[in-house]
Amino acid sequence: MITEGKQKIWSDYQKEIPDDHWYYVRSCIRQNFFPASEKMFTEITRKVLGKDIYETPHHTTCGGIAYHCDTIPQETVMTIVARQFALMTEAGYENYVPSCITSFGNYCEILETWHEFPELEAKIRENLWKACKREFNKPKYLAHTSDLIYHWRNAIAAKAKHHLVNKETGEPLKIVEHIGCHYAKMFPSKGVGGAEYPYVLAGMIESWGGQVVDYPERRHCCGYGFRQYHVKANRSYSVSNTWKKFESMEPFHPDAIITNCPGCPYFLDRWQYVIAEQTGKTYGKDGYGIPVLTYEELAGIILGYDPWDLGLQLHQVAVEPLLDKIGVEYDPKAKYLGLNKEDIMRPELPKSIKCC
Amino acid sequence: MKENIVIIGGGIAGMEAAKQLLVLGYNPIIIEQEDHLGGHVFQWHKLFPDMTSSHELLNDLSNQIKDANVFLETKVNSLNALGDSYNVILNNGVNIVAKAILIASGFHLFDAAKKEEYGYGVYDHVITNADLEAWFNKRADARIPEHPKAVGFVHCVGSRDLKAGNSQCSKVCCTTAIKQAIEVKEIFPDTEVYCFYMDLRLFGKKYEDFYINAQRDFGVHFIRGRVSEVGETIDNRLQVKAEDTLTGKPLKVTLDLLVLMSGMVCNPRTNELANMVGLDIDDDGFLKSRDNVYSIMESNRPGIFYAGACTGTKTVPETVAEARAAVLSIHRYLTKA
Amino acid sequence: MDFGFSLSKSSTINLDTVDTTLFRKLCEMEPDARICMSCGSCSASCTAAPFSGMSLRKVILAIQRDQDVRPMLSNCMLCGKCTMVCPRGINTRHLILTLYRIYDR
Numbered sequence: 001m002i003t004e005g006k007q008k009i010w011s012d013y014q015k016e017i018p019d020d021h022w023y024y025v026r027s028c029i030r031q032n033f034f035p036a037s038e039k040m041f042t043e044i045t046r047k048v049l050g051k052d053i054y055e056t057p058h059h060t061t062c063g064g065i066a067y068h069c070d071t072i073p074q075e076t077v078m079t080i081v082a083r084q085f086a087l088m089t090e091a092g093y094e095n096y097v098p099s100c101i102t103s104f105g106n107y108c109e110i111l112e113t114w115h116e117f118p119e120l121e122a123k124i125r126e127n128l129w130k131a132c133k134r135e136f137n138k139p140k141y142l143a144h145t146s147d148l149i150y151h152w153r154n155a156i157a158a159k160a161k162h163h164l165v166n167k168e169t170g171e172p173l174k175i176v177e178h179i180g181c182h183y184a185k186m187f188p189s190k191g192v193g194g195a196e197y198p199y200v201l202a203g204m205i206e207s208w209g210g211q212v213v214d215y216p217e218r219r220h221c222c223g224y225g226f227r228q229y230h231v232k233a234n235r236s237y238s239v240s241n242t243w244k245k246f247e248s249m250e251p252f253h254p255d256a257i258i259t260n261c262p263g264c265p266y267f268l269d270r271w272q273y274v275i276a277e278q279t280g281k282t283y284g285k286d287g288y289g290i291p292v293l294t295y296e297e298l299a300g301i302i303l304g305y306d307p308w309d310l311g312l313q314l315h316q317v318a319v320e321p322l323l324d325k326i327g328v329e330y331d332p333k334a335k336y337l338g339l340n341k342e343d344i345m346r347p348e349l350p351k352s353i354k355c356c
Numbered sequence: 357m358k359e360n361i362v363i364i365g366g367g368i369a370g371m372e373a374a375k376q377l378l379v380l381g382y383n384p385i386i387i388e389q390e391d392h393l394g395g396h397v398f399q400w401h402k403l404f405p406d407m408t409s410s411h412e413l414l415n416d417l418s419n420q421i422k423d424a425n426v427f428l429e430t431k432v433n434s435l436n437a438l439g440d441s442y443n444v445i446l447n448n449g450v451n452i453v454a455k456a457i458l459i460a461s462g463f464h465l466f467d468a469a470k471k472e473e474y475g476y477g478v479y480d481h482v483i484t485n486a487d488l489e490a491w492f493n494k495r496a497d498a499r500i501p502e503h504p505k506a507v508g509f510v511h512c513v514g515s516r517d518l519k520a521g522n523s524q525c526s527k528v529c530c531t532t533a534i535k536q537a538i539e540v541k542e543i544f545p546d547t548e549v550y551c552f553y554m555d556l557r558l559f560g561k562k563y564e565d566f567y568i569n570a571q572r573d574f575g576v577h578f579i580r581g582r583v584s585e586v587g588e589t590i591d592n593r594l595q596v597k598a599e600d601t602l603t604g605k606p607l608k609v610t611l612d613l614l615v616l617m618s619g620m621v622c623n624p625r626t627n628e629l630a631n632m633v634g635l636d637i638d639d640d641g642f643l644k645s646r647d648n649v650y651s652i653m654e655s656n657r658p659g660i661f662y663a664g665a666c667t668g669t670k671t672v673p674e675t676v677a678e679a680r681a682a683v684l685s686i687h688r689y690l691t692k693a
Numbered sequence: 694m695d696f697g698f699s700l701s702k703s704s705t706i707n708l709d710t711v712d713t714t715l716f717r718k719l720c721e722m723e724p725d726a727r728i729c730m731s732c733g734s735c736s737a738s739c740t741a742a743p744f745s746g747m748s749l750r751k752v753i754l755a756i757q758r759d760q761d762v763r764p765m766l767s768n769c770m771l772c773g774k775c776t777m778v779c780p781r782g783i784n785t786r787h788l789i790l791t792l793y794r795i796y797d798r
Contacts, residue, residue: 001478001479001480001588002477002478002479002480004477005469005475005476005477005478006478008469008477009472009478194472195472196472196473197472197478214587214588215587215589215590216587216588216589216595217587218587219585219587232697232698233698235696235697235698236698236699236700236701237701239698239700240700240701240703243700244703248595251589251590252590274696275700277694277696278696278699278700279700550708556730567730568728568781571727571728571730572724572725572727572728575720575727577757578730580731600706600758602731602750602754603706603751603754603755603758605704605705605706605758606703606704606705606706607705607706607707607708608705608706608707608708608709609707609708609709610709
């Protein structure tokens with residue numbers, strides 16, 4: 001691998017990311033999958049970095065999932081999005097940051113479509129006015145939340161309590177970065193680092209002391225899809241794609257995987273159990289899996305937040321081996337205590353893959 | 357006094373034209389931006405279909421144009437009409453007035469790094485056709501392993517690629533890939549060699565024979581499918597993906613070396629030149645000939661002529677033939693006037 | 694655990710692990726097997742092709758991908774038309790008989 005070659009590509013795909021004042025919209029599914037990730041985003045950006053991140057309970061889905069499942073027409077999605085932009089405009093913001101990768105792709109696609117077909121934008125403005133008497137400005141800047149954490153990665157590193165370094169050996173931890181397909185594959189110029197060698201997560205890993213693992217199937221989709229996973233009959237090929245990725249990264253012995261998509265971390269995490277059940281194979285050491293984290297969870301870990309406050313007990317693959325390598329202190333007995341310190345009950349643990 | 361003819365570009369087109377102009381009693385003046393003559397052929401090792409040595413060819417040509425004026429490491433600063441002549445000002449301060457100008461500024465090799473998915477400049481063992489020729493000459497390139505087990509060639513890199521802005525076929529790459537595949541097999545007989553192609557365009561004399569040779573005598577594997585993606589494995593090899601379109605299945609293979617057949621694209625310097633004096637540029641970015649059947653060597657301006665790959669992708673024999681034809685056109689133009 | 698779905702086998706041809714012994718054997722006995730250019734003339738004129746899926750073009754390729762070609766081969770009627778149309782002059786009928794001979798061993 002020639003680092004300078006990658007750096008050249010990274011420098012070709014940089015986008016302007018304003019340093020403050022963002023209108024923030026959440027994902028439909030992330031809070032169910034990884035409940036503390038979005039909470040950590042606001043916590044880190046507001047409390048640790050002192051940024052102005054505004055959100056309103058009035059925002060809705062962007063319609064992306066329904067759009068990708070072919071259940072609603074694009075004009076409907078556009079009108080939903082127009083309403084989101086209206087809420088941003090009413091709040092006095094012009095920088096828009098969604099937490100979901102498919103939302104980000106959806107917004108990019110709609111803005112690009114309006115740019116190419118202004119008559120369609122005019123029609124959507126009319127739709128929105130008829131539906132709810134709202135008007136909107138298009139965002140001046142659009143970024144994904146991972147772009148913002150990337151933008152502030154060094155500020156986070158400066159406040160870090162831990163680094164992505166193996167405490168025993170002093171070696172940097174080997175981290176796989178997995179980018180959601182809708183981040184840059186549709187519009188490579190909209191992603192930090194482009195679509196072939198995205199830098200958005202790699203930059204965080206480097207800044208926080210880790211080593212990026214580039215394996216042959218790095219660019220491959222996690223297999224989630226929408227129509228694919230949601231129809232049970234199609235799950236075979238959903239899980240098979242995840243399997244393909246794990247087989248490809250296996251020789252590199254990654255210590256962890258981080259992702260910037262709602263679906264990818266869920267499937268890369270949960271499918272390790274399904275693969276273990278069906279093949280008897282696990283990809284971590286000593287029968288464990290490879291921990292899969294969101295970038296907010298990883299930022300939370302290195303900033304010294306309690307792993308159980310980060311919701312890491314809701315992962316399928318045990319995160320303890322990673323915490324031990326980094327040297328994070330945690331109370332194993334507190335794993336299944338809720339925020340109110342009451343027992344949230346224990347899941348049934350599988351035999352095929354080792355869990356703590 | 358002998359009539360000045362300014363030749364812009366000292367590749368084989370410019371050299372051959374100078375040679376013929378000397379024979380006809382003119383004073384050819386070659387303007388070359390590099391520090392040597394020969395253009396792309398200078399970097400090459402052997403030329404298909406007879407495996408002619410590039411260097412012998414260039415030495416031979418150089419010896420025959422000793423009486424020509426050659427400005428190396430020189431660029432044209434301005435080119436403009438002056439009555440029935442052209443005034444050429446060079447960046448070294450020299451000023452030349454000539455009734456006829458021959459543009460022989462050739463092509464640019466497509467920058468393979470633009471096809472990011474192939475990882476040229478990112479992965480350790482991805483090279484271009486030009487890099488491989490340079491290695492045949494010098495045998496020094498850290499990217500080429502000592503004993504490769506498997507080597508791949510990707511045809512049409514930057515050619516026939518609308519997204520890369522090049523609809524044209526570069527003509528020479530299919531035959532070059534087969535030539536290079538055979539040369540690799542001659543050096544490494546136990547190496548598996550794969551050519552990934554979309555169509556094999558082997559249009560010239562003896563080119564198809566090359567293909568049959570490669571198949572029958574060297575066992576080169578031809579896979580009809582364009583490489584879509586390259587990745588690096590833990591042991592620093594390359595995982596290559598393509599569709600095996602003839603079986604209709606996805607295909608992958610691990611290689612020790614991947615050679616990208618970079619195509620011919622227009623030379624951006626030529627476009628600057630064209631703008632100085634109002635020469636038409638074609639849709640493909642190359643110079644536009646008066647027509648593409650009968651007057652390829654003629655421009656839209658009297659006294660300005662073309663030879664070689666400045667008007668489109670050409671083989672060496674085509675370029676040489678065009679240079680000779682352009683000289684005849686120049687001679688007719690000047691004697692008629 | 695029955696999930697109601699399971700891992701699918703990949704259809705990807707992996708040239709790293711494909712066994713080419715049979716193809717090499719064939720090439721020793723029929724060097725012309727290498728010069729097929731997949732034009733499809735043989736299959737287009739094949740007596741068996743429209744009714745059985747026989748295709749000599751596919752057979753020659755499939756052996757290089759280590760796929761079992763016997764079911765396809767068994768449909769050949771040995772009429773020899775493919776030999777007449779092959780532009781590369783491959784003795785296709787003989788090649789088929791050679792393949793039988795290799796399989797019989």
